[in-house]
Amino acid sequence: MTEKHEHTAERHLRKKHLMLDPLPRGQMNAMVMESMHATSWKFWVVFAVLAAITAWGLFYSWGVLMLDGLGMAGVNRPSYWGIFLVNTVFWIGISHAGTFISAILRVFKAEFRRPFTRAAELMTTFGLIQAGFSILMHMGRVWLAYWLLPYPNQRQLWPNVHSPLTWDLLAITTYLLASTMYLFLPLIPDLAMARDRSTGWRKTFYKILALGFRGTEGEWTHLRTAMNIFAFAIIPVMFSVHTIVSWDFAMATRPGWSSTVFGPYFVIGALHSGMGAVVVVLAIVRATMKHMDYFIRTEHFEAIGKLMLIISMGWGYFFFNDYIVQWYGGDVWTKQLLHWHEAGPLGWMWFAMLIFNVLIPWLVLWNRTWRSNPWIMLTVGLLINVGMWLERYIIIPISLTINRMPFTWRMYEPGIEIPLGIGTLAFFILLYLIASRLIPLVPVWEVQEGQMAHSLKKVGRETVVTVAELE
Amino acid sequence: MTTSAQTSLLAVFSDIEPAADAIEQLRLLGIGDDCMNVISGIPVTEAMLGRPRQWTNVPRLALGGAVIGFGAGLFLAFVAPNLYPIVVGGRPYASFPPAVIILFELTMLVMLLATFLGVFLDSFFPNYRPMHYVPEISDGKIAILIECPPADESRMITTLRKLGAESVQFAEAQHL
Numbered sequence: 080m081t082e083k084h085e086h087t088a089e090r091h092l093r094k095k096h097l098m099l100d101p102l103p104r105g106q107m108n109a110m111v112m113e114s115m116h117a118t119s120w121k122f123w124v125v126f127a128v129l130a131a132i133t134a135w136g137l138f139y140s141w142g143v144l145m146l147d148g149l150g151m152a153g154v155n156r157p158s159y160w161g162i163f164l165v166n167t168v169f170w171i172g173i174s175h176a177g178t179f180i181s182a183i184l185r186v187f188k189a190e191f192r193r194p195f196t197r198a199a200e201l202m203t204t205f206g207l208i209q210a211g212f213s214i215l216m217h218m219g220r221v222w223l224a225y226w227l228l229p230y231p232n233q234r235q236l237w238p239n240v241h242s243p244l245t246w247d248l249l250a251i252t253t254y255l256l257a258s259t260m261y262l263f264l265p266l267i268p269d270l271a272m273a274r275d276r277s278t279g280w281r282k283t284f285y286k287i288l289a290l291g292f293r294g295t296e297g298e299w300t301h302l303r304t305a306m307n308i309f310a311f312a313i314i315p316v317m318f319s320v321h322t323i324v325s326w327d328f329a330m331a332t333r334p335g336w337s338s339t340v341f342g343p344y345f346v347i348g349a350l351h352s353g354m355g356a357v358v359v360v361l362a363i364v365r366a367t368m369k370h371m372d373y374f375i376r377t378e379h380f381e382a383i384g385k386l387m388l389i390i391s392m393g394w395g396y397f398f399f400n401d402y403i404v405q406w407y408g409g410d411v412w413t414k415q416l417l418h419w420h421e422a423g424p425l426g427w428m429w430f431a432m433l434i435f436n437v438l439i440p441w442l443v444l445w446n447r448t449w450r451s452n453p454w455i456m457l458t459v460g461l462l463i464n465v466g467m468w469l470e471r472y473i474i475i476p477i478s479l480t481i482n483r484m485p486f487t488w489r490m491y492e493p494g495i496e497i498p499l500g501i502g503t504l505a506f507f508i509l510l511y512l513i514a515s516r517l518i519p520l521v522p523v524w525e526v527q528e529g530q531m532a533h534s535l536k537k538v539g540r541e542t543v544v545t546v547a548e549l550e
Numbered sequence: 551m552t553t554s555a556q557t558s559l560l561a562v563f564s565d566i567e568p569a570a571d572a573i574e575q576l577r578l579l580g581i582g583d584d585c586m587n588v589i590s591g592i593p594v595t596e597a598m599l600g601r602p603r604q605w606t607n608v609p610r611l612a613l614g615g616a617v618i619g620f621g622a623g624l625f626l627a628f629v630a631p632n633l634y635p636i637v638v639g640g641r642p643y644a645s646f647p648p649a650v651i652i653l654f655e656l657t658m659l660v661m662l663l664a665t666f667l668g669v670f671l672d673s674f675f676p677n678y679r680p681m682h683y684v685p686e687i688s689d690g691k692i693a694i695l696i697e698c699p700p701a702d703e704s705r706m707i708t709t710l711r712k713l714g715a716e717s718v719q720f721a722e723a724q725h726l
Contacts, residue, residue, distance in 0.1 A: 104591060104690025229626060239636050240626055241648040249655040256659065260666040268688075272591070274726060275685035286726060290670075291677030293726070294687055299593040300604035301672040308612050308665045316658050323651065524592045527690060531592070549595070 088542050089535060095378055097526065098190055098533035099544065102373075107526065110370035111269075111519045112276050117369045118516065129509040136502025141216060144495050149219040151495040157487045158479040162496035163217035165471045166503060168345075169352065170210035171251070171324055172467060173507075176353025177203030178258060178317040182310045190546060191382040193529040194374040197266065197522050198364060199357050203258040205510045206356075209503040210251065216499055243326045250316075250323040257316055261309045264302060267292045269519040284517070321349045328474065334412040335405065335478040344397040348467055351394045351436065354387045355463035360511070362457035364520060374521045377451040384450025387459070391440035398436075416481040424490070425477055428469045435466025556585075556697045558721035561710040562686055568714035569692040570599045575713055576696060579706070585697040591688045608668035615664020616657050623649075623656035680723035695721060 093099045102110075144151050154161040180199035184192035215221045227248050229238045238245050271292040274285035292298055325345035328336040338344070358380065365375040405413050420429045443459050444450050476491035514520075528549065536545045563569040569588065576586060583602050588594065596603050627649035635643050669675065687693050698706050710718045 104688075108689060229630065239638060240631060240652055241638070241641075241645065246648070246651045246655070249652060249659070253655050253659040253662075257662045260662060264666070264669065268591070271726075272688040275688045286678070287676075289726070290673075290675040291679075291681065291726060292673075292675070293681060293683045294589050294591055296588050296594075296596065296601065296604050297606075298673045299590070300596075300606050301608050301669045303593055304606050304608040305612075305665045305669045308609065309662065312658060312662055312665075315654075316662075319651075319654060319658075528592045549598075 085542060092535060092542065092544060095376065096533070096544065097194060097374060097376055097378070098529045098546075099535065100373075101527075101530035104523070104527050107523050108272050108276060110373065111521050111523055112273065114369045114371060114521075115273075115516050115519065122367075122512070126509070126512055129505045129512065132505035133502055133509055136498045136500075137212070137506050138502070140495055140498040140502060144216060144219070144499070145221060153491055153493040153496060154217075155489070155491075157482050157484075157489060158476045158491035160217075160479060161476050161491055162472075162493050162500050163213050165468065165475050166213040166496075166500050167210050167217070168324055168471045168475070169468050170206045170213060170503065170507075171321060172206075172345075172349035172352040172471075173356045173464075174203040174206035174210065174254070174258065174353065175317055175321060175346075175349035176357045177201065177206075178261070178313050179350055179353060180357060181261070182313045182317070185306075185310045186314070189382075190529055190533070191379055193525045194521050195357070195361055195379060196525065197262070197269075197518070198360055198520050200258065200262040201511060201514055201518070201520075202353070202356060202360060204255070204262055205507050205514075207251065207255045207258065208510070209507050211255070212503055212506075213499075214251075216496075243323065243330045246323045247327060250320045254316055254320045257309070257313050261306075261313055264306055264309065265522055265525065266518065267302065268294065268524045269522055272523060273519055318346055321345045333478070333482060334410065335416045335474070335481075338401055338405065340397060340401050340404070344394075344401050347390060347393045347397050348470060351387075351390050352464050352467035354383060354390055355460035355467070358383050358387065358456045358460035359464070362453040362460070364515070365453060368515065368520070371521075374526065377453070380453050380456045381447060381451040384444050384456060387440060387463070388444035388450075391437060391444070391463070395437045395441075398433075412481065412483050416478060419481050420473060420477065423477070423480075425473075428473055428477070432466045432469040432473060435462040436470065439463075555699070557700045557703050558682060559696045559698065559703070559706055559710070559718055560682055560684065560721040561694045561696065561715040561718045562684060563692045563694070563714060564716055566594055566598055566692060569594075569694060572694060572710055572713040572715065573599055573601065575709060576694070576706075579702070579709065581696060581698055581706075587695040589683065589687050589693040589695060591690050591692075594692065606668075607672050608665060611668035611671070612661050612665040615667075616661035618664070619657040619660025620653060622660065623653035626656065627652040678725070680725050682721040682723055683726055684719075691716070 152161060152163070154163075177200040180192055181196040185196070215224055218224060227238060227245075229240055229245060267289060270285050270289040271294070274282060274289045277285055322342035322345065325341040329338055329341035331337065361375050361379065361383070365371045402417070406417055420426065439462050440459060443455060449455050476493075480488055480490060482488070532547045532549045534545050534547070535542050537543075561572065563572065573586060573588070577583070586601075588599055588601065628644045631643040637643075682695050684691075684693060694710075696706060696710075707718045
């Protein structure tokens with residue numbers, strides 16, 4: 080190989096991999112700060128539209144629901160669980176990607192994770208907020224939510240701690256708190272960086288949140304130790320949350336729900352929608368925020384695309400496992416239910432679910448060029464999320480239509496759930512939009528740490544990437 | 551910290567290598583490890599700088615949290631159902647399989663809360679008092695904060711400059 084070819088290969092590798100294309104830390108800091116400060120009129124238009132949708136969909140509609148009661152919603156016998164619960168499961172699913180990307184990839188030292196862990200972790204916290212809202216909406220009389228808490232009281236009510244609903248309360252609370260703390264810990268050094276480069280109200284804001292962090296040896300040691308504990312501990316918590324959510328269904332002896340495979344099926348489904356959402360967020364952040372094309376490159380879409388393909392295959396496997404066991408069992412009500420799924424009036428949802436969750440990812444993601452394209456990945460990510468929402472809709476209101484008492488069979492028709500669902504989606508995006516202007520979306524210190532660890536090495540005639548173990 | 555007996559100097563280096571050399575030289579000049587502190591914008595391990603291992607209470611606090619959480623779980627899963635009995639389908643008030651879930655969630659919850667709290671306790675967060683710091687540190691520089699007798703000041707400054715320090719200044723505590 081000539082010297083010219085070697086240089087070309089090296090240049091290509093540096094252009095492709097963020098970890099091999101370092102910039103001075105000060106410049107990276109400036110880029111991240113500028114990406115937070117640069118807002119065009121388009122940003123404010125989108126902000127205003129989302130704020131208006133949130134005000135109407137979430138707050139006004141919720142007020143109506145509280146004043147007029149759950150009769151405003153379509154939930155009624157036999158479908159007592161409707162879109163509120165569909166959205167709860169959906170948002171908890173979205174929230175799984177943050178932990179998956181951040182904790183699992185951190186534990187396994189997958190280097191490509193570095194620039195986008197925070198963007199993913201934010202999804203966890205914001206997704207769980209929407210999940211919490213959806214549960215509270217489902218309760219109707221939300222001001223009595225504290226009745227869920229297991230404490231002795233004068234009403235002689237004591238929630239049964241051995242009920243899956245109490246497990247839910249514990250699991251979601253644990254996950255929300257744990258993921259928020261896990262988001263905050265690695266953010267502290269970046270908040271300190273922002274504090275050092277800000278003036279006015281932003282300076283005060285970052286100063287308060289940075290807690291006085293300077294980066295002393297002791298501070299880094301405590302922070303790193305805590306982050307390691309979190310990364311290992313939050314993984315089983317993440318698995319437990321969606322497993323427990325699945326047990327809300329699986330513990331009931333209903334056709335279609337009483338399945339021993341529901342735990343892992345729900346977990347893989349959560350990862351499927353979560354990874355799809357991460358790729359959507361990354362494509363939008365890269366396209367709309369200044370300098371983000373330096374930090375988020377096609378290599379990241381390519382790597383996430385591979386994960387999405389594996390997860391899609393896993394989802395297909397668990398779906399088939401769940402399906403064939405029920406089908407083979409031959410129970411008359413389950414047979415009716417499976418027929419209702421596929422050939423009922425909402426059978427199109429069943430087929431759309433399979434097309435969006437399996438067919439499209441498998442057709443697209445095997446190809447490196449396609450999965451390196453942010454816009455293709457954004458489309459696939461969006462379709463997966465539509466598919467996963469439909470999956471939850473099929474499991475909850477559609478499956479509840481068919482039970483062992485045919486005289487109660489009735490189609491579920493959502494009412495106020497629709498604006499409320501749109502409201503949670505708008506609020507999720509709005510929170511993200513606000514965060515993108517207040518919080519450094521790229522963990523600059525982690526990127527710099529990764530860049531220090533990476534280098535190019537000649538092996539024979541080839542130039543290859545090497546990574547040093549710095550921790 | 552500047553006291554009548556000691557002077558604080560803050561030397562800023564552009565890279566790990568000269569900083570590590572400077573630490574070694576300072577030690578030869580009689581500055582003990584407890585009179586130095588390294589401040590950096592990325593986690594630089596003690597081994598890289600040839601510094602003694604930092605002590606942290608975070609794992610112990612995490613373990614303590616796990617024990618407390620487990621205890622709370624035992625109370626909620628086994629004691630509380632007997633204090634406030636609810637008969638569900640003729641099942642026992644407290645049984646092991648569902649207790650596993652409560653034990654797990656509460657153990658993890660309190661363990662992670664204790665870990666988080668541990669960072670605050672060990673690092674003295676939040677701390678808004680004036681401190682020795684220069685903003686260049688978060689731009690990737692490495693600073694060494696040295697406490698030395700006033701008589702050694704000029705010798706230290708000369709040595710640190712020779713070893714590649716970009717700047718050496720008397721450290722003044724300031725609001726961050």
